[in-house]
Amino acid sequence: MAGVNFDSLNQVYNHYLAEYAPKTNTPLDTHKKDELKKVYSSIVKMNKESPLAILDKSSEAKSYAISLKESARSFRNAVLSTQGKIGESEEGGVLDHKMPYSTRPEIASVKYLGSDNGQPTPSFELGVARLASPQENVGNYLPSDETIGLKPSAYSFDLSINDIGYEFQFQIRENDTNRDIQERLSRLITNAEIGVEGQVLEDDHGNTSLKLISSQTGEAGGRNLIFAISDDNTSQSSGIVDYLGLNRVMQKPQDALFEINGTERTASSNTFTIDKQYEITLQGVSPEPGITTEIGLKGDIDSLAENVNALADSYNAFLDNTFTGSNEHTKGNLLHSELGYMSRHYASDLDAIGITFGSDGHLKVDEERLKAAASSQDGAQAVGAVKDFANSMLRKTSQISMNPMEYVNKTIVAYKNPGKNFADPYTTSAYSGFLFNNYC
Numbered sequence: 001m002a003g004v005n006f007d008s009l010n011q012v013y014n015h016y017l018a019e020y021a022p023k024t025n026t027p028l029d030t031h032k033k034d035e036l037k038k039v040y041s042s043i044v045k046m047n048k049e050s051p052l053a054i055l056d057k058s059s060e061a062k063s064y065a066i067s068l069k070e071s072a073r074s075f076r077n078a079v080l081s082t083q084g085k086i087g088e089s090e091e092g093g094v095l096d097h098k099m100p101y102s103t104r105p106e107i108a109s110v111k112y113l114g115s116d117n118g119q120p121t122p123s124f125e126l127g128v129a130r131l132a133s134p135q136e137n138v139g140n141y142l143p144s145d146e147t148i149g150l151k152p153s154a155y156s157f158d159l160s161i162n163d164i165g166y167e168f169q170f171q172i173r174e175n176d177t178n179r180d181i182q183e184r185l186s187r188l189i190t191n192a193e194i195g196v197e198g199q200v201l202e203d204d205h206g207n208t209s210l211k212l213i214s215s216q217t218g219e220a221g222g223r224n225l226i227f228a229i230s231d232d233n234t235s236q237s238s239g240i241v242d243y244l245g246l247n248r249v250m251q252k253p254q255d256a257l258f259e260i261n262g263t264e265r266t267a268s269s270n271t272f273t274i275d276k277q278y279e280i281t282l283q284g285v286s287p288e289p290g291i292t293t294e295i296g297l298k299g300d301i302d303s304l305a306e307n308v309n310a311l312a313d314s315y316n317a318f319l320d321n322t323f324t325g326s327n328e329h330t331k332g333n334l335l336h337s338e339l340g341y342m343s344r345h346y347a348s349d350l351d352a353i354g355i356t357f358g359s360d361g362h363l364k365v366d367e368e369r370l371k372a373a374a375s376s377q378d379g380a381q382a383v384g385a386v387k388d389f390a391n392s393m394l395r396k397t398s399q400i401s402m403n404p405m406e407y408v409n410k411t412i413v414a415y416k417n418p419g420k421n422f423a424d425p426y427t428t429s430a431y432s433g434f435l436f437n438n439y440c
Contacts, residue, residue, distance in 0.1 A: 042402055051416060056409040060328075068335075069404040071321040076397035078314035079390050099303040100278060104293035107286055111279040112297065121277055123296025124261050127286045132217040132256035132270045135226040140245035141207040144179040148172060150243055156236035157246065161195050161214070161227040168192070169236055182210040182244065196227055210244055218255045218268025226253050256282055259292075304374050305367045308355065308386055312363035315393065319361055331407040335400075336361070342392055349385035 055061070100112040108126055156169040168188055172181060179200065186198030195215045202208045214226040229246045231238040241247055255266040260274070270282040278295060286292065298306070322335055343357050350356070354369025374383060400407075 039402070046403060049416070051412050053410040053412050055405060061408045065404045065408050068322060068407060069401055071318055072397040072400035072404070075314055075318035076394060076401065078317075079311060079393055079397070081310075099298045099306050100295070101298050102293050102295055104291075106284050107291075107293040108283055108295065109281045110295050111281075112277070113273065113279055114277040121297050123294055124274075125259075125292040126280070126295055127259045127290070127292040128256070128282050129259070129285065129289075130254065130257040131282055131285060132268060133251060133254045134214040134217045135249065135253045136214075136251040137212040137229070137246060137248055138201070138250040139182075139210040139212075139248060140243070141201075141203055141209045142178040142182075142244075144202065144206055144208040145177055148176050148178050148181050148243075150239055152176075154236045155231075155238070155240045156234040157229060157231040157238075157241050158234055159189070159194070159196065159227060159229050162216075162220075164194075166192065166194055167234060179208050181240075182208055185240075185244070185246075186210060210246065211250075212246065214253065216253070216268075217270065218253055220253075220268050224252055225249065258282065301371050301374050304383065305365075305370055308370060309365050309367070311386070311390060312355070312365050316362045318397075328409075331409065335407050338396070342396065346385065346389045346392070350389060353385060355386070 100110040102108055102110045107128055112121075114121055150172055152172050152174050154169060154171055156167055159166050159168060168185070170181075170184060170188060182200050186200055189196055189198045189212065197213050197215065199211050199213070200208050201211050212227075212229075216226050220226065229241055231241045255268050256270055256272075257264070257266055259265065271279065273279050274295075280295065297303075319336075319339065340361060343361065347357055353373035354366035356364050356366070358364055
C-alpha cells in the first residue's frame, strides 16, 4: 500500500457512495445464512462458466455498472416490499396483504403489524391533544466573539441520564471564545451518543447559546427530567455549568396525550402500537377538539390496486434509471431488450386485467379494470398474473445484482473447457475493484 493517497481514495469512494448508492438501508438488506450460502454457490457457479474477457475500463462503464447494481437492488427491494415479504429474498409472496390507512396523515401515520389470519381488524378514531416532547435545556446567551470568562484550565462536568452518569472533560485554552467552547461541547456531547444532542443557537444580536435536547421523549418512569447536568463534584475545574447555563431547563419532557374512540390515553413516545395490530406515529395535534383521523385497513381490492400501482411505479423507475446511464461503453440496449422480451411474455395476461405496457416500455395501470378483474370469479387467476410478473422481475434483478458486468462492453478472450474448469475468483471481483482501480 506504499504511496497510496488516502485522501484521494476517500474522495473516490465517497463519490460513488453518494452518487450511486441508496441513502438508507432497509430490513430487506439483511439476509439469513442460507440465503448468503445460496448467493455464494451462485457466484461459484457463475465464475466456473464465465469466459475470460477484457472489460471496458472507462469511467462511463464503471459508473454504469455501479449504478445498475444499486438500481437493481432498489427495484428488488421495492418488489419485495410490495409483496409483503420483508426479510425474505425469494419468490412466492402475495400481492394482497393488508394496507392500512389514515384519513388525516397530518395527524397520524400508520403501519400494519398484524397478520392476515382472516379475523376482522377494527378501525378507530384517533384525536391528538398533545405530542410527546423531549427535555430541552437552553443555556445563557453570551457574546459569541468575546473571550470566555473562565481561566484556561481543564474543566469537567457530570451528565446523568437514565440512572447512568457520564463525565465530560475538556480544555479551555487562551483566547477561546464563548462560541468556541459552546461548539466544542455541542460536538462532545452529541458524538458521545448517550441520548442527548447539542446545538448552538444564535440570536439577532450575535449572542450564542448551547441548547441540549434529549433523544427520548415523555415522562419515563414518572420522572420530571430525563437528564441532569452538574459540576458540583466533578474531577476537574468547575464553573462551566453555571457560566454557560447548561442546567437551565427550558422545556420539561411530556407524554403524548390523545384519544382513541373518545377514551383518553397517554404515551411516552410519539410512536406506539395499538393491540399489536397498528404502529401509530403521531405527526401533529388535531386542529380543533373533536377533529380526528380514522385508522383502519383498506379492503382487499383497494389494497391490491395500491400494491400493483407501487409495483408499476418501481418498475418504471428502474427502467428510467437503467436507460439514463446507457452509452457506447455499455450494453444498456441488451438489458432493455431482455426486459422487453420478459414484458411481452406477460403482456397478454396483464392486459386482460388492466395492466398494459406503453410504447416506451412503461407500465400503466387501469384501476377500474384491475378491480373488476380481481372481483370476478377468476380473481385468483388475475392476481396470479401479477405475481408471476413480479417473481420474474425478482429473478432478473437478482441476476443483475450478482453480475452487473454482464452489461458492460467486454472482449471475449477465451471460452473455458466445459466440465474441466475451476472457479475464477476474478470474475465478480472486477466490479468491486472499480472503486479502487487507480489507487491500490
